[in-house]
Amino acid sequence: MMERLTGAERQIALIICVVMAIVGLVMAAAGHGDPMGSHGAIVLIAAGITTFFVLRAIGEPEPAEDRTVDYYDDPTKAGLVIALFWAVVGMGMGVWVAAQLAWPDLRIDAAWSSFGRIRPVHTSGVIFGFGGNALIATSYHVMQRTSRARLAGHVSPWFVLLGFNLFCIIAASGYLMGVTQSKEYAEPEWYADIWLVIVWVVYFVLYIRTLARRNEPHIYVANWYYLAFILVVAILHIVNNLAVPASLTGAKSYSAFAGVQDAMTQWWYGHNAVAFFLTAGFLGMLYYFLPKRAERPIYSYRLSILSFWGIVFFYIWAGSHHLHYTALPQWVQTLGMTFSVMLLVPSWASAGNALMTLNGAWHKVRDDATLRFMMVAAVFYGLSTFEGSFMAVRAVNSLSHYTDWTVGHVHAGAMGWVALITFGSIYSVVPLLWKRETMYSWKLVEWHFWLALAGTVIYVFAMWNSGIIQGLMWRTYTDSGTLAYSFTDTLVAMHPYYVARACGGALFLTGAILAAYNVYMTIRHAPEKRPERDYPTSSEAVEPAVPAAE
Amino acid sequence: MSVKERDPLTGHQTTGHEWNGITELNTRVPRAVWFFIIVTHIWALVYWVLMPAWPLVNTYTRGLLGIDQQEQVKERVAAADATRGIWADQIAALPLDKIRDDTLLMANVDRAAPALFGDNCAACHGSRAEGGPGYPSLVDDAWLWGGDDETILETLRVGINSPHPDTRYAEMLAFGRDGMLDRGQIRIAADYVQSLAGLDSGASPERLEEGAALFADNCASCHGEDGAGVQDLGAPNLTDTHWIYGGSDEALFETIYGGRQGWMPAWENRLTKAQRKMLAIYITSLADGGPE
Structure with missing residues (x-):
């Protein structure tokens, strides 16, 4: 793949690799005896592998291709394959964590296999590893197609993709070694955070530069969402991770915030990670791949505007609903709750916009599992966003908070919405990218669909039951005014649901493995076909008589 | 420059834009969407007027209802205490036997004690109070410090080997590690202890005799000449079949070699007097064959 870079680009890539190797070496030496030293070694190895590939291509002749006549899809392809790898790893860890909750002895006698360490490997693995790579890869695809312009640069897309994965590896390996900031979804320590900022700024610049060279007068909705995702995640990440390292040679830092301010900053981040990572980014995916697959126009441009601005404006206020009935001042809780409720209609508007777009294409939904993935994703999006607003109401939250209901809610969103829209998008884009x-097999897609749907439904229903039972047991008093149940009683009551949850997760994981296999076989064995029209040009321009060759 | 087309299916016009084949209809926002936007916004406005909501320079808008969550918590906790206070004060004041005779008070104990036990005791003693390796069973009649009401209440109050100033203190010495007995002697003593409990250790009479001598020299000062234990010292009875750390060859060797020192928290500052009394009643009822 490196042969497609020009000589100058290969040199830049080599310089970056060498700088990374030096950084890794310094980290390994300075952090010797600390997890930071191990991370230095990982950086060094990663830089070494990349250097090998760059060096292998550096003597090759300059690429002959004409860069104005087609899109640059190599990083997209790599990103999709990596996303599927993380899907299997992250969901596999999820099944293990779920099984540990049902059968606590299901671990080996080593610290890394304890629940507290493998649980963040699951969450980061699926959110950042699977979701993040899928977002980066599809955003490259979508921004090029909707701008009818090639990616702005050939090194930076690789830098963003590989740099982001280096962050994911440092994060996951750190958790296993016990490195954590104890902030949910923001566990990685200070040096990993700084690295992610660099990667993310390059991503932002790449996106803006590609949009700037677009051959379309207007910017498509999907790009609004992708841009909101990139921009706001940068802001959230930087603010929530403000911290002072305890030492420059160790993986330990202290947050810049204390007490309830720390909690508020964390949940402002945490909730908007859901909003801008898991919602806005994937709405970008939905807005491109769903109408494309259904071959229907978006139901309403006006509704797109209303829901986009509603979502970005209201979501950012809602984080404090994670801290109802705590030391957080009540007025902050009020704002979080009321904005969560005002958020509902704009959120539903985007789910409705997606479903109404399918009018005239419902026969395709019936016949085509790929489109059905996206349709069901929109339904689950609407469902979980309603549930979220509902749970943000203080009275409801007093029952649901700290119970499995929250876990079920998150998974209705993560499995039903995020993963399904991603799989739908992968199935529609893979044949196109690999021509x-x-x-390879539509039957496997069909199997995957039903496994994923069954897994999600089993999971979510198990957690609804478990969470509500748990919440009710916690608050049940006897006639004497004493607690009716001990905590252990609630665990006994939850056990069957934990078993069911592990089974649901296993079904979902099986589907993801089928997807990985199907994609691999498509790349290897499916019959070739050139897409009819997939090259950059202004839509106004006269189309070239002969589609460009590579 | 852009060409607006009419979608034959819906009859709506497109915006005239096109991105790689994707177009958009210019459908107006459905009335229901505006309706629910207005409803949710009015609800939010009303909530802001009634409840603490918006920050001001030095304070915040307190809301017309004057509700404050901190005050609410204090009131509810006080109200709950008042409900419980009626019977809890009586339990705190009366001796256990008087409580057992009072069916009304016992109704409260029966409701409160199982959850108290589950939340505070079950983690070590097990949810059925049957104990486990290192943690004594509470359902048998073997008591380390005594099973009468006053002793159980005192054990609950001060704990065992806890930081409480009046704590019960007991320690089995590490006879092997501290060089008082060699490994061979420990095995002989272990065989003798098994014979005390009526277990067949397979040892010869001579070996048991040797064990008896070792026992008299090293163990009898705490466990008694006959090995029946001394409750004042918290030294367990070795002649029964109840074992805390196990009666196998390996377990006994480990116990004699490395010593033992169990630990139970003092509950004086963690549970009220009434709660400790309810637990004592619950525990004694378990030892008598269970509450049912």
């Missing part, structure tokens, strides 16, 4: 006729 195949179709996916």
Whole structure:
């Protein structure tokens, strides 16, 4: 793949690799005896591997291709394959964590296999590893197609993709070694955070530069959402991770915030990670791949505007609903709750916009599992966003908070919405990118759909039951005014649901493994077919008589 | 420059833009959407007027209802205490036997004690109070410090080997590690202890005799000449079949070699007097064959 870079680009890539190797070496030496030293070694190895590939190509002749006639899809392809890898790893860890909750002895006698360490590997693995790579890869695809322009640069897309994965590896390996900031979804320590800022700024600049060279007068909705995702995640990440390292040679830092301010900053981050990472980014995916697959116009441009601005404006206020009935001042809780409720209609407007777009294409939803993935994703999006607003109401939250209901809610969103829209998008884009006729096996797509749907439904229903039972047991008093149940009683009551949850997760994981296999076989064995029209040009321009060759 | 087309299916016009084949209809926002936006916003406005909501320079808008969550918590906790206070004060004042005779008070104990036990005791003694390796069973009649009401109440109050100033203190010495007995002697003593409990250790009479001598020299000062234990010292009875750390060859060797020192928290500052009394009643009822 490196052969497609020009000589100058290969040199830049080599310089970056060498700088990374030096950074890794310094970290390994300075952090010797600390997890930071191990991370230095990982950086060094990663830089070494990349250097090997760059060096192998550095003597090759300059690429002959004409860069104005087609899109640059190599990083997209790599990103999708990596996303599927993380899907299997992250969901596999999820099944293990779920099984540990049902059968606590299901671990080996080593610290790294304890629940507290593998649980963040699951969450970061699926959110950042699977979701993040899928977002980066599809955003490259979508921004090029909707701008009818090639990516602005050939090194920076690789830098963003590989740099982001280096962050994911440092994060996951750190958790296993016990490195954590104890902030949910923001566990990685200070040096990993700084690295992610660098990667993310490059991503932002790449996106803006590509948009700036677009050959379309207007910017498509999907790009608004992708941009909101990139921009706001940068802000959230930087603010929530403000911290002072205890030492420059160790993986330990202290947050810049204390007490309830720290909690508020964390949940402002945490909730908007859901909003801008898991919602806005994937709405970008939905807005491109769903109408494309259904071959229907978006139901309403006006509704797109209303829901986009509603979502970005209201969501950012809602984080404090994670801290109802705590030391957080009540007026902050009020704002979080009321904005969560005002958020509901704009959120539903985007789910409705997606479903109404399918009018005239419902026969395709019936026949085509890929489109059905996206349709069901929109339904689950609407469902979980309603549930979220509902749970943000203080009275409801007093029952649901700290119970499995929250876990069920998150998974309705993460499995039903995020993962399903991603799989739908992967199934529609893989044949196009690898120039195949179709996916290797439509039957496997169909199997995956039903496994994923069954897994999600089992998971979510198990957690609804478990959470509500748990919440009710916690607050049940006897006639004497004493607690009716001990905490252990609630665990006994939850056990069957934990078993069911592990089974649901296992079904979902099986589907993801089928997807990985199907994509691999598509790349290897599906019959070839050139897409009819997939090259950059102004839509106004006269189309070239002969589609460009590579 | 852009060409607006009419979608034949819906009859709506497109915006005239096109991105790689994707177009958009210019459908107006459905009335229901505006309706629910207005409803949710009015609800939020009303809530802001009634409840603490917006920050001001030095304070915040307190809301017309004058509700404050901190005050609410204090009131509710006080109200709950008042409900419980009626019977809890009586339990705190009366001796256990009088409580057991009072069916009304016992109704409260029966409701409160199982959850108290589950939340505070079950983690070590097990949810059925049957104990486990290192943690004594509470359902048998073997008591380390005594099973009468006053002793149980005192054990609950001060704990065992806890930081409480009046704590009960007991320690089994590490005879092997501290060089008082060699490994061979420990095995002989272990065989003898098994014979005390009526277990067949397979040892010869001579070996048991040797064990008896070792026992008299090293163990009898705490466990008694006959090995029946001394409750004042918290030294367990070795002649029964109840074992805390196990009666196998390996377990006994480990116990004699490395010593033992169990630990139970003092509950004086963690549970009220009434709660400790309810637990004592619950525990004695378990030892008598269970509450049912």
